[in-house]
Amino acid sequence: xxxxxxxxxxxxxxxxxxARPGIGKTAVRHDAIFAAGREDLSLAKLIEAHWDxxxxxxxxxxxxxxxxxxxxxxxEVPGKPLSLRDGMLHGQKDFCSGATLVDRALVTAGxxxxxxxxxxxxxxxxxxEDGWKTEAFRMxxxxxxxxxxFPIVSxxxxxxxxxxxxxxxxxxxxxxxxxxxxxxxLVDYAFSKRRDEPHSMAHxxxxxxxxxxxxxxxxxxxxxxxxxxxxPAMIRALTVRHLIEAACTDxxxxxxxxxxxxxxxxHVEVARRYAELELYLRQCHAERDLESLGRALNCIGALPxxxxxxx
Numbered sequence: 001x002x003x004x005x006x007x008x009x010x011x012x013x014x015x016x017x018x019a020r021p022g023i024g025k026t027a028v029r030h031d032a033i034f035a036a037g038r039e040d041l042s043l044a045k046l047i048e049a050h051w052d053x054x055x056x057x058x059x060x061x062x063x064x065x066x067x068x069x070x071x072x073x074x075x076e077v078p079g080k081p082l083s084l085r086d087g088m089l090h091g092q093k094d095f096c097s098g099a100t101l102v103d104r105a106l107v108t109a110g111x112x113x114x115x116x117x118x119x120x121x122x123x124x125x126x127x128x129e130d131g132w133k134t135e136a137f138r139m140x141x142x143x144x145x146x147x148x149x150f151p152i153v154s155x156x157x158x159x160x161x162x163x164x165x166x167x168x169x170x171x172x173x174x175x176x177x178x179x180x181x182x183x184x185x186l187v188d189y190a191f192s193k194r195r196d197e198p199h200s201m202a203h204x205x206x207x208x209x210x211x212x213x214x215x216x217x218x219x220x221x222x223x224x225x226x227x228x229x230x231x232p233a234m235i236r237a238l239t240v241r242h243l244i245e246a247a248c249t250d251x252x253x254x255x256x257x258x259x260x261x262x263x264x265x266x267h268v269e270v271a272r273r274y275a276e277l278e279l280y281l282r283q284c285h286a287e288r289d290l291e292s293l294g295r296a297l298n299c300i301g302a303l304p305x306x307x308x309x310x311x
Contacts, residue, residue: 001040001269003139007101009040013047014069020055021170022229026222030177034218037181038188041276042139044178046071046098052171053106057115059167060156071098071105073145074113074162082147084109084155089116089147099127099143106156113162115153124150136275169233170225173218175283176244180214182277183248186255187211189270193259203258210247217243235304238293245284248277 001009018032019025033051037044053070057063064070075095082091089109096105104117118125126146132138162168187207194204221240225233252274256264263270297303 001043001139006040006042006046006139009043010046010050010101011069013043014050014067017054018051020058021167021173021222022225022233024226026170026225027219030173030218030222033174033177034181034184034215037178038185039181041178041182041185041273041280042137044181045137045140045276045280046101048174048178049097050102052174053104055167055171056106056113056156056162059165060161062115062154062156065104068104069098069102071096071102073097073105074108076108082107082109084112084114084152087152089114089150089152092144092146094131094144095142096145097137097140097142099129099145100141104153108162111160112158113156115156116150117153120153121150124148134275134279136272136279166230166233169237172233172237173221173240175280176241177218179248179277179280179284180211180218180244182273182280183214183251184211185273186251186270186277189263189267189273190255190258193263200258203254207251207254207258210251214244214247235293235296235300238289238296241284242290242293245281245286248281252278 013036016032018029021029029051033044033048036047049072050070053072054064056072073093073096075093077092077094080092080094082089082093084090089107091109093107098105099118102118104115106113106115124147126148127143128146129141129143131144132142156162157165187204187210190204190207194200217240221236224236255274264274265271
């Protein structure tokens with residue numbers, strides 16, 4: 001997929017309105033994000049953030065604008081604070097994917113999340129893409145943004161509403177659906193190049209099972225969110241993200257062991273997908289997330305649904 005094709009495809013998908021998580025159609029949402037990842041991971045990264053922004057606005061009781069491409073920029077880098085003073089943003093925000101491709105963004109500034117219009121005051125915004133050194137996700141135009149008295153459209157939520165809302169953890173399964181779709185795309189390629197050789201067949205079987213397992217996990221958690229939409233979702237979301245991160249990591253390893261180095265050096269799209277999946281998985285915070293999961297489970301004293309069988 002070329003950069004121009006990616007932008008056109010992204011824009012076309014912003015016309016698709018998905019129901020936000022937890023209101024009865026979460027499986028459809030996960031399927032759409034999975035399909036985008038299977039098509040192209042750069043596309044999935046952009047469109048998952050757009051659909052997430054739309055869901056956040058709806059959860060806040062605000063109506064997203066039609067024909068507008070959104071992003072969510074919520075990364076927090078120590079020592080680079082972004083602040084809101086008198087309705088203006090001041091400071092720096094890193095890891096802003098789609099910086100030159102979207103119209104509006106939801107941006108965290110401490111305990112507040114605000115909506116901004118990227119075109120409202122271009123002279124008060126500096127966009128730098130030179131800090132992005134890898135070719136992975138180059139087409140998403142991920143940048144560092146510096147705001148200097150930059151106006152906001154509105155305050156979407158304050159007092160840490162963004163992270164305290166139920167939809168935060170329900171929505172955290174969205175990137176995992178994109179990871180799973182990206183891995184499925186690698187397995188699709190492996191099928192197209194399969195060799196009737198025992199080790200290759202074994203890896204192909206394991207990778208295929210991993211994809212099917214991830215689809216079951218995403219469908220299962222979607223059903224749970226829809227059945228219990230107000231239940232705190234952190235434990236299930238962290239569990240899903242860990243399971244999918246582990247399955248994708250296994251697929252990355254098996255893909256190379258099955259097909260050797262040729263696809264990663266001779267096929268541009270496969271090499272890009274492989275590198276992007278590795279990088280995208282780092283949105284899962286590995287042992288930090290597992291510690292959070294362990295502590296949350298420790299607080300309730302049992303696995304969900306265990307009924308205290310061994311108490």
